[in-house]
Amino acid sequence: xxxxxxxxxxxxxxxxxxxxxxxxxxxxxxxxxxxxxxxxxxxxxxxxxxxxxxxxxxxxxxxxxxxxxxxxxxxxxxxxxxxxxxxxxxxxxxxxxxxxxxxxxxxxxxxxxxxxxxxxxxxxxxxxxxxxxxxxxxxxxxxxxxxxxxxxxxxxxxxxxxxxxxxxxxxxxxxxxxxxxxxxxxxxxxxxxxxxxxxxxxxxxxxxxxxxxxxxxxxxxxxxxxxxxxxxxxxxxxxxxxxxxxxxxxxxxxxxxxxxxxxxxxxxxxxxxxxxxxxxxxxxxxxxxxxxxxxxxx
Amino acid sequence: xxxxxxxxxxxxxxxxxxxxxxxxxxxxxxxxxxxxxxxxxxxxxxxxxxxxxxxxxxxxxxxxxxxxxxxxxxxxxxxxxxxxxxxxxxxxxxxxxxxxxxxxxxxxxxxxxxxxxxxxxxxxxxxxxxxxxxxxxxxxxxxxxxxxxxxxxxxxxxxxxxxxxxxxxxxxxxxxxxxxxxxxxxxxxxxxxxxxxxxxxxxxxxxxxxxxxxxxxxxxxxxxxxxxxxxxxxxxxxxxxxxxxxxxxxxxxxxxxxxxxxxxxxxxxxxxxxxxxxxxxxxxxxxxxxxxxxxxxxxxxxxxxxxxxxxxx
Numbered sequence: 195x196x197x198x199x200x201x202x203x204x205x206x207x208x209x210x211x212x213x214x215x216x217x218x219x220x221x222x223x224x225x226x227x228x229x230x231x232x233x234x235x236x237x238x239x240x241x242x243x244x245x246x247x248x249x250x251x252x253x254x255x256x257x258x259x260x261x262x263x264x265x266x267x268x269x270x271x272x273x274x275x276x277x278x279x280x281x282x283x284x285x286x287x288x289x290x291x292x293x294x295x296x297x298x299x300x301x302x303x304x305x306x307x308x309x310x311x312x313x314x315x316x317x318x319x320x321x322x323x324x325x326x327x328x329x330x331x332x333x334x335x336x337x338x339x340x341x342x343x344x345x346x347x348x349x350x351x352x353x354x355x356x357x358x359x360x361x362x363x364x365x366x367x368x369x370x371x372x373x374x375x376x377x378x379x380x381x382x383x384x385x386x387x388x389x390x391x392x393x394x395x396x397x398x399x400x401x402x403x404x405x406x407x408x409x410x411x412x413x414x415x416x417x418x419x420x421x422x423x424x425x426x427x428x429x430x431x432x433x434x435x436x437x438x439x440x441x442x443x444x445x446x447x448x449x450x451x452x453x454x455x456x457x458x459x460x461x462x463x464x465x466x467x468x469x470x471x472x473x474x475x476x477x478x479x480x481x482x483x484x485x486x487x488x489x490x491x492x
Numbered sequence: 493x494x495x496x497x498x499x500x501x502x503x504x505x506x507x508x509x510x511x512x513x514x515x516x517x518x519x520x521x522x523x524x525x526x527x528x529x530x531x532x533x534x535x536x537x538x539x540x541x542x543x544x545x546x547x548x549x550x551x552x553x554x555x556x557x558x559x560x561x562x563x564x565x566x567x568x569x570x571x572x573x574x575x576x577x578x579x580x581x582x583x584x585x586x587x588x589x590x591x592x593x594x595x596x597x598x599x600x601x602x603x604x605x606x607x608x609x610x611x612x613x614x615x616x617x618x619x620x621x622x623x624x625x626x627x628x629x630x631x632x633x634x635x636x637x638x639x640x641x642x643x644x645x646x647x648x649x650x651x652x653x654x655x656x657x658x659x660x661x662x663x664x665x666x667x668x669x670x671x672x673x674x675x676x677x678x679x680x681x682x683x684x685x686x687x688x689x690x691x692x693x694x695x696x697x698x699x700x701x702x703x704x705x706x707x708x709x710x711x712x713x714x715x716x717x718x719x720x721x722x723x724x725x726x727x728x729x730x731x732x733x734x735x736x737x738x739x740x741x742x743x744x745x746x747x748x749x750x751x752x753x754x755x756x757x758x759x760x761x762x763x764x765x766x767x768x769x770x771x772x773x774x775x776x777x778x779x780x781x782x783x784x785x786x787x788x789x790x791x792x793x794x795x796x797x798x799x800x801x802x803x804x805x
Binding site: 257299300301307308309310311312314315316317318319320321322323324325326327329330334336348349352353355356359 | 516537538540542543545547548549550551552553554555556557558559560561563578579581582583586587588
């Protein structure tokens with residue numbers, strides 16, 4: 195493993211710690227999705243995106259839209275670690291007048307490239323950004339993250355069709371394929387839930403819509419970085435990065451359990467989660483993690 | 493008859509784009525009907541076909557707006573308002589992105605397409621949406637001006653309702669539309685008629701009919717539904733006491749509702765509402781529709797007359 199990959203993995207670990215602490219402090223919120231997306235978000239903000247955290251509205255930045263807006267705390271944790279704002283602010287998540295809304299609000303927090311929260315919409319806005327960048331001949335790339343359950347929204351496929359029509363190879367849709375949605379279809383027993391899409395169904399659908407699909411293990415940092423590099427080489431097609439992930443990844447008792455989509459963390463569970471994430475438990479505190487400005491893509 | 497607003501739309505946005513390189517038009521596969529095709533002919537590079545997929549079209553416009561473009565969305569009112577309503581709310585109105593939703597086929601005139609294409613409640617829906625400016629021009633002259641104002645309206649989204657067919661001309665070429673300002677078209681002392689959109693020229697004709705019957709009507713045209721010119725509404729209402737709102741729209745929550753809200757809070761006056769009742773439109777020739785829904789000038793005049801005999805002055 196190279197040093198860069200090790201560094202990214204450490205940031206992803208810290209992001210997970212911040213996610214669990216913030217949700218614990220807010221006494222509720224989404225956990226499963228942010229944890230499944232943590233590695234992907236870390237790779238984006240610490241490696242892939244051309245961004246300037248100290249100049250969040252830099253016109254030539256790459257854009258990122260969290261279409262699965264309910265995973266906002268995952269995005270906020272990574273943005274804080276990347277230096278957009280102090281990690282201490284993560285404790286304001288969901289609080290009155292907070293910049294860190296339950297679902298991203300671009301009018302409140304600089305650095306957010308779109309407000310989201312109603313599923314299926316972020317990809318359309320990313321399409322508009324990619325289309326505008328192409329029209330202007332700018333090198334701006336548009337990235338959007340969707341949930342696998344979110345792909346049940348019809349608008350996703352409206353956008354998939356139009357993006358292919360315009361051959362938007364500066365558009366990358368990252369699909370957090372964690373195989374669970376909030377409630378979903380029941381399996382053999384009451385506690386077993388079926389995946390939003392089975393087997394190769396999502397792969398087949400994005401391919402059928404004319405997208406270049408790259409499948410990866412969404413927790414393998416080297417694979418994620420490699421996939422983003424590969425996506426840059428694709429010409430004439432938008433890219434779907436189908437990332438196979440585990441909902442609740444990083445905390446054993448949250449993994450693959452649909453009811454951890456949203457849940458209040460009990461004190462013993464919090465201690466166990468901190469232990470598993472390699473962090474000494476400081477009840478109700480985010481500790482003293484300093485914002486980090488890392489040497490990402492210039 | 494004046495010119496059709498849809499023709500004016502295609503020409504005007506094309507003219508504006510001559511002088512503004514950031515104007516783009518997004519079409520939902522109806523350019524030959526909305527006359528966005530005029531824009532495609534004149535500015536082919538800035539015309540984006542979005543297909544029959546209006547939810548996505550709203551989001552694309554939002555994305556383009558964040559990249560410094562001035563997107564004009566073109567489709568029918570029915571597919572610009574109710575079908576992608578949540579996209580307008582979340583991606584356009586909540587982030588206050590300057591998207592121009594220029595919707596054709598407002599009101600009853602849909603080339604006899606009927607109920608699905610006639611949105612009788614778009615004013616009610618759009619004026620209730622926070623942070624969305626809503627404008628309903630009266631004729632070709634005002635439509636042209638509203639579009640020019642919209643092109644420079646970069647502080648947030650604006651919804652403009654345009655009519656398909658030729659309608660009566662109301663204004664001279666030197667008329668100047670001001671966003672948020674109502675216009676007194678006729679001074680009178682017996683009753684105040686308040687109207688919006690292409691209903692206003694018919695209300696002016698109704699005022700002529702009323703005059704012949706000895707009723708002196710004051711007429712206030714309200715092109716901007718939001719922000720509403722509350723002062724003008726109060727002033728006009730206090731002049732006559734009785735207010736009659738007239739709209740080619742449901743009486744539920746539209747102009748009549750807006751006027752009643754203002755007056756009940758600031759200057760309680762008797763308000764009567766003329767418009768489409770709690771029902772949908774249908775396929776029929778334009779004049780037949782106006783007759784049926786009580787919106788032709790003679791029908792409006794007759795209703796106002798009957799209200800005045802029922803209501804003691």
